[in-house]
Amino acid sequence: MKWYQAKEQAAGEKRLLITWKIYKIFGKKAVKIIAFFVTLFAFLPAVDARRASKRFLEIIGIKPSLKNQFKHFLEYSYSLVDNMEVFSGNFDYNKIVFESEEDEKYWDEIIAHGGFLIFSHLGNINILRAFLAKYSVPANAFMAEEQCRVFNGFIKKISVEVPVTSYPVEKINIDTSIEIKDKLSRGEIVFMAGDRTSKNSTNIEVKLFNHKVMFPLGTFTFAYLMESPVYFVCVLKDGENCRFYLKKFFSLSLKKSEKIKQMQNDYIQFVENLTYKFPFQFFNFYDIFEKE
Numbered sequence: 001m002k003w004y005q006a007k008e009q010a011a012g013e014k015r016l017l018i019t020w021k022i023y024k025i026f027g028k029k030a031v032k033i034i035a036f037f038v039t040l041f042a043f044l045p046a047v048d049a050r051r052a053s054k055r056f057l058e059i060i061g062i063k064p065s066l067k068n069q070f071k072h073f074l075e076y077s078y079s080l081v082d083n084m085e086v087f088s089g090n091f092d093y094n095k096i097v098f099e100s101e102e103d104e105k106y107w108d109e110i111i112a113h114g115g116f117l118i119f120s121h122l123g124n125i126n127i128l129r130a131f132l133a134k135y136s137v138p139a140n141a142f143m144a145e146e147q148c149r150v151f152n153g154f155i156k157k158i159s160v161e162v163p164v165t166s167y168p169v170e171k172i173n174i175d176t177s178i179e180i181k182d183k184l185s186r187g188e189i190v191f192m193a194g195d196r197t198s199k200n201s202t203n204i205e206v207k208l209f210n211h212k213v214m215f216p217l218g219t220f221t222f223a224y225l226m227e228s229p230v231y232f233v234c235v236l237k238d239g240e241n242c243r244f245y246l247k248k249f250f251s252l253s254l255k256k257s258e259k260i261k262q263m264q265n266d267y268i269q270f271v272e273n274l275t276y277k278f279p280f281q282f283f284n285f286y287d288i289f290e291k292e
Contacts, residue, residue: 016080023084031084035077043070049285059209059289060279068280075237075280079124082237086130096131097241106231106246111135114187115229118194118219120271121283123236125191128244129164132189140183141191142169169196172218177225184228194219194232194267195284205290208268209275212290220263224256230263232270236278245274 023031043050053072057064085091098104109115114137119125132139145168167176169192180190195215203214223230230249235242247270251259275282 019080020084020087023081023088028081028085031081032078035081036074039070039074039077043073046073046285048287049073052285052287055289056282056284057279059211060276062279072280072282073285076283076285079237079281079283082124083126086126089133091127091130093131093134095241096127096244097238098244098246103244103246106248107244109229109248110189110231110246111137112187113229114184114189115231116184116190116192116223116226117231117233118192118223118267119233120193120195120267122271122275123234123278123281123283124242125233125235127235127242128233129191131244132164137187137189138183139164139189139191140167140180141165142167142172142193144168144196145170164191169193172222177222181226181228184226190226190228191233192219192222194264195271195288204264206264206268208289209272213288214290215264215268217260217264220260220267223263224260232267234270234274236274236281238278245270 019031019035022034050069050073053069054064057068057072062068098107110117119128129139129141141164143166167180184190202217204217205212206215207213208215232247232249234245236245237243247266249263249266251262253259253262
């Protein structure tokens with residue numbers, strides 16, 4: 001079963017609203033305690049997700065014990081709890097740490113001139129969206145259509161202001177492309193995942209951790225066509241801090257096909273390097289690796 005055939009666990013609008021209400025009444029610590037026990041009871045019945053976690057841990061060289069599989073699940077649950085802090089406007093920006101001066105320089109470029117940001121499902125991109133609240137730069141995010149519906153419905157019901165316009169990735173057309181290109185030319189920011197295949201998209205076989213996976217060619221083609229600076233971005237929890245990693249894409253080629261291929265390869269290297277540093281924040285609990 002591929003990711004687009006599965007429902008995202010613990011991400012439905014009702015679950016988010018329940019978590020939100022608990023957070024508002026009892027605070028983050030209470031929600032983390034509840035998240036631990038919910039994860040504990042949900043862990044054993046989640047056979048397919050545990051199988052995917054086990055295979056991933058084996059591939060990157062971590063003992064795929066039940067303890068480590070549960071740790072993998074728990075990190076994901078805690079990232080959802082962090083989202084409550086993000087959506088409430090209570091996120092502490094002092095927790096944000098740029099990994100290097102170069103990362104901070106790239107962030108300054110993005111804030112000043114905009115850019116096309118390609119993220120992955122490693123870490124928590126919502127923290128970056130929250131950080132944007134400090135600035136007046138409009139942001140635009142492409143999500144799966146169902147995720148757009150859940151996200152927009154949840155935000156509307158909790159009545160918070162989120163400086164992000166969401167677009168369903170399945171419905172990109174000429175009008176969308178023109179609109180996004182115009183927004184980028186005005187210095188806005190655009191987010192799109194580089195590691196989610198779709199039943200409606202053109203996918204390409206690549207190597208991730210030296211294993212075959214299918215990645216969406218459309219993300220990198222779309223980024224190329226927007227004629228905007230492209231950055232790879234990842235936000236990872238490191239204790240109480242959130243580490244920001246940014247890498248700017250510099251092309252060595254003049255041909256369109258070669259540029260797109262290079263962009264994809266550089267992105268994969270970026271994701272691989274950070275996954276080995278923070279393996280339990282690789283939130284892909286479904287079959288992404290092709291059978292050898």
